[in-house]
Amino acid sequence: MSNLRKLDMLTRVEGHGSVELIRDGERVVDARLNLFESPRLFEALLVGRRFDEIPDIACRICSICSTVHKVAALQGVEQALGISISRQTGLLRELAVQGGQIESHALHIFCLALPDYLGVSGFQELAASVPEKLQMGLRIKKLGNQIQAIVGGRAIHPFNLLVGGLARVPDTGQLRFLSEELAAASTDVAASIAYIFNLNEILPTLALVPSCAVSGGPSLFGDCLVTSVGTSIPVKQSARWLNERIEGHTHAKVSHFDETTPFMVGPLARLLLSMPAEHVHRFTDRSIKSALKARVVELQLAVRRAQELIEYLVTDGLKNEPLSAVGHVQGEGAALVEAPRGVLLHSYRFNDRGICRAANIVTPTAINQGAIAVSLKALIATMDGAGYAQVKRSAEMLVRCYDPCISCAVH
Amino acid sequence: MNNSLPLPATVLAIRSLSVDTSLITLRTESNHPVSAAFLPGQFLELSLPGFGEVPISYCGLPSSDGAVELCIRHVGHVTTPLKDAHPGDVLAVRGPFGRGFPLSTYFGQALLLIAGGLGLAPLRSLLLALLKQRDSFGRIIVLYGARETGALLFADELLEMKKRGGIELQLAVDHHDQCLDGPPGCRVALLPALLDQLAVDPERTFASICGPPVVYPYLVSGLRQLGLGNVQIHLSLERRMKCGIGRCGHCAVGNRLCCIDGPVFSAEELAGIEGGFV
Amino acid sequence: MVALCIANSNMAFLLERLQQYGDVHGPVRGDDGVVRFAALTPGVLPDLSAVRTLLSPKKYLLHPLETILTYTELSGYQVPLEEPRHLILFGLHPCDLAGISYLDRIFLGDDPDPLYATRRSALTLIGVTCSPDEFCSCQISPSPLEAASDMFLSSVDDGFAVTSTSSRGAELLAGVKELLVERDGDLPEDTRFFFGRATSIQERPDPDPALPEWQEYAEHCLGCGACSLCCPTCSCFDVLEFGALDGGSAERVRRWDNCLFKSHAQVAGGMSFRKNRAERFRYRYHHKYRGFGPLQGIPACVGCGRCRVACPTGLDLRPLAEQLEGGGS
Amino acid sequence: MRKLRLAIAGLTACSGCQLSLLNCEDELPALMAQFEFHFFPLACSPAVLEGEYDAAIVEGCLSMPHEKELLHELRKRSRYLIALGTCAAWGGVTALRNGEDRELMRQQVYGQSPVAVETFDPLPLGSLVLVDAAVTGCPPEKEELLKLLAGLTQGALPVENDYPVCTECRMRENLCLLTERDMLCLGPLTLGGCHARCPTLSASCEGCRGPVPEANVKEYLALCAKTGRDEEAVLGRLHRFWPGWVL
Numbered sequence A: 001m002s003n004l005r006k007l008d009m010l011t012r013v014e015g016h017g018s019v020e021l022i023r024d025g026e027r028v029v030d031a032r033l034n035l036f037e038s039p040r041l042f043e044a045l046l047v048g049r050r051f052d053e054i055p056d057i058a059c060r061i062c063s064i065c066s067t068v069h070k071v072a073a074l075q076g077v078e079q080a081l082g083i084s085i086s087r088q089t090g091l092l093r094e095l096a097v098q099g100g101q102i103e104s105h106a107l108h109i110f111c112l113a114l115p116d117y118l119g120v121s122g123f124q125e126l127a128a129s130v131p132e133k134l135q136m137g138l139r140i141k142k143l144g145n146q147i148q149a150i151v152g153g154r155a156i157h158p159f160n161l162l163v164g165g166l167a168r169v170p171d172t173g174q175l176r177f178l179s180e181e182l183a184a185a186s187t188d189v190a191a192s193i194a195y196i197f198n199l200n201e202i203l204p205t206l207a208l209v210p211s212c213a214v215s216g217g218p219s220l221f222g223d224c225l226v227t228s229v230g231t232s233i234p235v236k237q238s239a240r241w242l243n244e245r246i247e248g249h250t251h252a253k254v255s256h257f258d259e260t261t262p263f264m265v266g267p268l269a270r271l272l273l274s275m276p277a278e279h280v281h282r283f284t285d286r287s288i289k290s291a292l293k294a295r296v297v298e299l300q301l302a303v304r305r306a307q308e309l310i311e312y313l314v315t316d317g318l319k320n321e322p323l324s325a326v327g328h329v330q331g332e333g334a335a336l337v338e339a340p341r342g343v344l345l346h347s348y349r350f351n352d353r354g355i356c357r358a359a360n361i362v363t364p365t366a367i368n369q370g371a372i373a374v375s376l377k378a379l380i381a382t383m384d385g386a387g388y389a390q391v392k393r394s395a396e397m398l399v400r401c402y403d404p405c406i407s408c409a410v411h
Numbered sequence B: 001m002n003n004s005l006p007l008p009a010t011v012l013a014i015r016s017l018s019v020d021t022s023l024i025t026l027r028t029e030s031n032h033p034v035s036a037a038f039l040p041g042q043f044l045e046l047s048l049p050g051f052g053e054v055p056i057s058y059c060g061l062p063s064s065d066g067a068v069e070l071c072i073r074h075v076g077h078v079t080t081p082l083k084d085a086h087p088g089d090v091l092a093v094r095g096p097f098g099r100g101f102p103l104s105t106y107f108g109q110a111l112l113l114i115a116g117g118l119g120l121a122p123l124r125s126l127l128l129a130l131l132k133q134r135d136s137f138g139r140i141i142v143l144y145g146a147r148e149t150g151a152l153l154f155a156d157e158l159l160e161m162k163k164r165g166g167i168e169l170q171l172a173v174d175h176h177d178q179c180l181d182g183p184p185g186c187r188v189a190l191l192p193a194l195l196d197q198l199a200v201d202p203e204r205t206f207a208s209i210c211g212p213p214v215v216y217p218y219l220v221s222g223l224r225q226l227g228l229g230n231v232q233i234h235l236s237l238e239r240r241m242k243c244g245i246g247r248c249g250h251c252a253v254g255n256r257l258c259c260i261d262g263p264v265f266s267a268e269e270l271a272g273i274e275g276g277f278v
Numbered sequence C: 001m002v003a004l005c006i007a008n009s010n011m012a013f014l015l016e017r018l019q020q021y022g023d024v025h026g027p028v029r030g031d032d033g034v035v036r037f038a039a040l041t042p043g044v045l046p047d048l049s050a051v052r053t054l055l056s057p058k059k060y061l062l063h064p065l066e067t068i069l070t071y072t073e074l075s076g077y078q079v080p081l082e083e084p085r086h087l088i089l090f091g092l093h094p095c096d097l098a099g100i101s102y103l104d105r106i107f108l109g110d111d112p113d114p115l116y117a118t119r120r121s122a123l124t125l126i127g128v129t130c131s132p133d134e135f136c137s138c139q140i141s142p143s144p145l146e147a148a149s150d151m152f153l154s155s156v157d158d159g160f161a162v163t164s165t166s167s168r169g170a171e172l173l174a175g176v177k178e179l180l181v182e183r184d185g186d187l188p189e190d191t192r193f194f195f196g197r198a199t200s201i202q203e204r205p206d207p208d209p210a211l212p213e214w215q216e217y218a219e220h221c222l223g224c225g226a227c228s229l230c231c232p233t234c235s236c237f238d239v240l241e242f243g244a245l246d247g248g249s250a251e252r253v254r255r256w257d258n259c260l261f262k263s264h265a266q267v268a269g270g271m272s273f274r275k276n277r278a279e280r281f282r283y284r285y286h287h288k289y290r291g292f293g294p295l296q297g298i299p300a301c302v303g304c305g306r307c308r309v310a311c312p313t314g315l316d317l318r319p320l321a322e323q324l325e326g327g328g329s
Numbered sequence D: 001m002r003k004l005r006l007a008i009a010g011l012t013a014c015s016g017c018q019l020s021l022l023n024c025e026d027e028l029p030a031l032m033a034q035f036e037f038h039f040f041p042l043a044c045s046p047a048v049l050e051g052e053y054d055a056a057i058v059e060g061c062l063s064m065p066h067e068k069e070l071l072h073e074l075r076k077r078s079r080y081l082i083a084l085g086t087c088a089a090w091g092g093v094t095a096l097r098n099g100e101d102r103e104l105m106r107q108q109v110y111g112q113s114p115v116a117v118e119t120f121d122p123l124p125l126g127s128l129v130l131v132d133a134a135v136t137g138c139p140p141e142k143e144e145l146l147k148l149l150a151g152l153t154q155g156a157l158p159v160e161n162d163y164p165v166c167t168e169c170r171m172r173e174n175l176c177l178l179t180e181r182d183m184l185c186l187g188p189l190t191l192g193g194c195h196a197r198c199p200t201l202s203a204s205c206e207g208c209r210g211p212v213p214e215a216n217v218k219e220y221l222a223l224c225a226k227t228g229r230d231e232e233a234v235l236g237r238l239h240r241f242w243p244g245w246v247l
């Protein structure tokens, strides 16, 4: 059991990691996030598989983000092989991704993070202390799953999304049902915003590193990366720019701007880069502790956007379409999509038989490691003199602000 | 009559007979056919709520007060949790089902009861029925074998019957070492070998058999050597059953359904049928 | 002879009228080309030229998966009460009618199955003439099973002659009378002719296990279950019980089974009475061509051809049956 | 009534099986009434194993030494150990290239840099400890997961299926994608229980629930060969969720 105790698992996050405090005598001088998730070597698993298998396998990187992984992989493959998809397919994919966004955010806010704010251990205690809030969160979460299930065929690992289109296009009735549910959910979402913004702060204000997001704003899709320092990087160059490096204490690669500057991706980064006017006044402090607020605001954006998408789809009229044809078997391509936790890049190269020769997947939590390190350092600096347990608790809460998804990070 | 609905049956007593076998006494509605009107060799369907239903042979005699004795080996999904049954627990039963041993044909005849392992359960019911009218039958010979001493069921009861002179009894176990502290007269032998030294009047003897299916071919050929005809040999078969009333389609033996045409068949009926003795 | 006839052009009105007597279901061709028995709602017309549906009408009487008992600590086991909804099955071929009469023999009688009996009593059967294709075998070995219906539609030029064959049928016929026209002429013989004819088969020895066919079947069988699922007379079912999340109540379900599955003859401890697939094929053969228990001597195969069409590897017991059963009696 | 104590743990996996549990939004209140989720690091703090568990429900396969330790520990403390999902039951998607040179694969991802990760070819739980029951699927069906939990409240483990996806597909009267559309549907070889989720939407079964007992791979390959499919490609496809297929 010795090793196990040493593991000291960070809880209420996806995957396996721990926050390690570094001490100098009695003083805590630094902290770092260790990811000891098993590297499943997905990029190697994908090598040798045919192009149409890539998205099915790649989405298994992570369940919470499976829809967005699937879609990013699909678009990466399609980019590589010159496959153009219909408007309908594009809209449905985005709808599924918005569903994933809703589910993931609701899960994080109401099951994983809220206990930090109320000083409880998890959803069981929430059910005892704030049952209506938990119920509200679960209702929103369920809606996110319903969207993913109706479009993707299943809430986790959506099989209905294929290279070039969908196996079965949902019918108008199903979308109308979702539309009604979404309309009904807006009350819950508004109540959630009010509730979350009124929670007591649990962390100090800590300076932020620069932000980075995919260009499309609330659509979550786009063809370049934009940053708070004014850079704009087209998808083709983003893999090189994201510049993954291997660092010793983690199984995940780490990304840095210009070799050295860490940056942040995720809900807060997205909002800071394209803040809807109605929310500007709510994010004046520019601190990572606002990440939860950013998430709940995004919940609202996602619900609205999903309604909009359904409106387009229903107005266009849903029709069964054949899968788009493959343009060429050989090629290279990449796609960027905003996952719930930030920028996600899938990039692939195929040989003349359509077999994958190289795969590169960059995930938000991997990117965020640098930002997390900076935040942890800053936190430790503000807590000089605090006891080990207290620092540890705060450090873990801080890490949770990034809602790390460690399976994604390590894949 | 509705044979599809299990009726409540309360556990009156449960007694362990061996490591994996218990005798459960249930109380059902009094004067209901499920407890009051069955023949030895027939079976009922026993339900454990939440787990399912299994066919179980009657192990005792019909009674008017609703009591039913069942001997249950704890081997799987439904039967294992029955090990933890307590007096007062409510199970459910439906039955009686199937064709039992032809008691009326046995009148005036000598009986050779051959049981292997758990096969004693239905034969105990038969034996009790025979002993109730002891004078109506000739010799009653019981050959009973089990894996090991500890697996011999109802050994005391059988020895007691023997002491009272009601039956002739031969006990046997498969394994030598465990036999040392076995009941008096227990041999180490395989069940078919018990037939070797047996002398019976082949004209006036019927054999009733229940045991593991593997021994059936050997027992039948042994009995044939003793001079018994196929019509004088009755075997109780075990098959997968899901309804007990001839519908689920699992238990057919040749053209017959074990649950309604059996489980007791004559060797005549089974002769030449694929899987009949297996 | 005078026959009452419905013109093809009046079919939609006939169905509409029938809907007053209950839900009407019939063979409907889906977008995917599959023909299934499904609701004939206004605007949905039956495909009366289709030779066969994927599943047989047994799905209405014996659901693929259904709760047969519920259990609560308070009331013990109970048969779930079902509101018997009147259902008119429209466009049944004689083989399917015979299939239903086979199921009736198993599930009705002295001790009827409560769910089956409820549904059966609410069922009206309207048969229709068919034209057998190369997969059908009713014409090769006639069945002793009756192709009994309440009403029957015999194909005549541009329509059908309608006859009632039960009192329920007569009632319906009276109700749709205005849609029918009287016509002179004899009704053509239809495939009902092949049913209810042979009385019983003679005693035959068990099929020889040494025949090479068994092993061949076994090797090519994927064990997918299609053959028995779509068969109108395969009615093996498995029974399972599930406890509920409240920790006390439970439900017992039955589910269509297939004699080619591993567990079909398996008992506690993993021992099986039909360990290999070749043995299981003989079992299937026995059931389809010889009959079990009370239905001994009554071949269950009604010749609809579904199993041959459905089997992904094209397995077909028929040629062997023709050889061993001598082409019927 | 005493609540049943559960340990819910994830080994090498995507957390999808655990998420399937959290996706039972409607049933969570009923579940909380019956169970104490004592060890459930994904959703509850702290992650400390303590005392005995009525059941340990374990997601994921084994691929790192400390996971073996954790699994032994869970086994020791639990009355039932349940493999949740295809990774736990069969190895799953991560075992796709089992048997190949792991160091080479590592280099394909991490290059030459010396990242110190001790991993081995992914193994199902049953290779190390006794598994009392498995709920397969990638991800597992909510319905089956709930049935498992409901069963536990009454002391029952689920009864295994032995029929393939095709059986439920035909029950739903779907068009057969394998025979009518010439698609590489793995339904005939895959354990049923998902109500033919994928073929019902005209998507091929990708075999996510692992092999059905008595799967007839030889005949399946012969069938594929008839329509001109390459055996290598079919086998490659089969290996997606279980590396153990043999002819």
Ligand SMILES: Cc1cc2nc3c(=O)[nH]c(=O)nc-3n(C[C@H](O)[C@H](O)[C@H](O)COP(=O)(O)OP(=O)(O)OC[C@H]3O[C@@H](n4cnc5c(N)ncnc54)[C@H](O)[C@@H]3O)c2cc1C
Binding pocket: B043, B052, B053, B054, B055, B056, B057, B058, B071, B072, B073, B074, B075, B076, B077, B078, B079, B080, B118, B121, B122, B237, B238, B239, B240, B241, B242, B263, C266, C267, C268, C269, C270
């Ligand atoms: C006519 C008859 C009389 C029997 N009498 C007795 C008896 O007196 N005492 C006793 O202990 N056992 C008896 N058995 C065997 C008993 O029915 C099985 O041990 C029991 O069904 C096992 O169920 P399980 O759920 O515990 O085992 P599992 O192995 O988990 O069984 C799963 C399912 O398989 C079927 N099954 C398994 N084994 C058998 C079997 N042997 N026979 C029929 N179906 C089976 C059942 O439908 C069961 O629900 C009898 C069987 C038959 C057919």
Ligand code: SF4
Binding pocket: C220, C221, C222, C223, C224, C225, C226, C227, C228, C260, C307, C310, C311, C312, C313, C314, C315
């Ligand atoms: S349809 Fe064919 S392959 Fe499928 S179980 Fe029946 S015989 Fe076997």
Ligand code: SF4
Binding pocket: C224, D165, D166, D167, D169, D170, D174, D175, D176, D177, D178, D179, D185, D186, D187, D188, D196, D199, D205
């Ligand atoms: S579509 Fe697939 S699962 Fe369905 S019957 Fe055909 S092969 Fe089987």
Ligand code: SF4
Binding pocket: A159, D137, D138, D165, D190, D191, D194, D195, D196, D197, D198, D199, D204, D205, D206, D207, D208, D209, D210
């Ligand atoms: S159809 Fe196949 S791939 Fe789809 S859920 Fe079922 S087993 Fe998994």
